[in-house]
Amino acid sequence: MKTLLNLIWFIFGGFVLALGYFLAGVVCCLLIVTIPWGIASFRIGAYALWPFGRTIVDRGGRVGVPSAIGNVIWILVAGLWIAIGHVATAIAMALTIIGIPLAIANLKMIPVSLMPLGKEIVPTDRLLAGFGR
Numbered sequence: 001m002k003t004l005l006n007l008i009w010f011i012f013g014g015f016v017l018a019l020g021y022f023l024a025g026v027v028c029c030l031l032i033v034t035i036p037w038g039i040a041s042f043r044i045g046a047y048a049l050w051p052f053g054r055t056i057v058d059r060g061g062r063v064g065v066p067s068a069i070g071n072v073i074w075i076l077v078a079g080l081w082i083a084i085g086h087v088a089t090a091i092a093m094a095l096t097i098i099g100i101p102l103a104i105a106n107l108k109m110i111p112v113s114l115m116p117l118g119k120e121i122v123p124t125d126r127l128l129a130g131f132g133r
Contacts, residue, residue: 002053009102013089014049021045024078036070037078040116047112047121051105056112059120071115082113 006014022045028038047054071079090106093099112119 005052005101005105006050008098009051009105010049012099012102013093013106014051018045018048021048036117037074040074040119043119043121044109044112044116048109051108052101053124054121055124056108056119056121059118067118070117074116075114079114079116083110086110086113 025041094103
């Protein structure tokens, strides 16, 4: 079922969404100071390609003041607008019955799009096995 949902997601928005995140990652990596956000954009882009069967967890003890400051800057510069885009897209997807799981996946991406630093994307089966918590 995850594979079918991922294929539908990929066709109806996941590919374009991932391209946007990858483009943002390239731009951020070109501007040397913003490399941490570029790496986070690549990570989110990979998640946007194939979201079903994966989830977002905190990295644990490796999150500190620099990540918190970076997340605040990210929210002010891009994160809020990206989150609004995810909500708007989720509303549009939820208008059809087949789009409801896609809308839920889109809403699931909001926390990592708002605060990407200090987050990790892991398979849900590894999380259930005790990884990440």
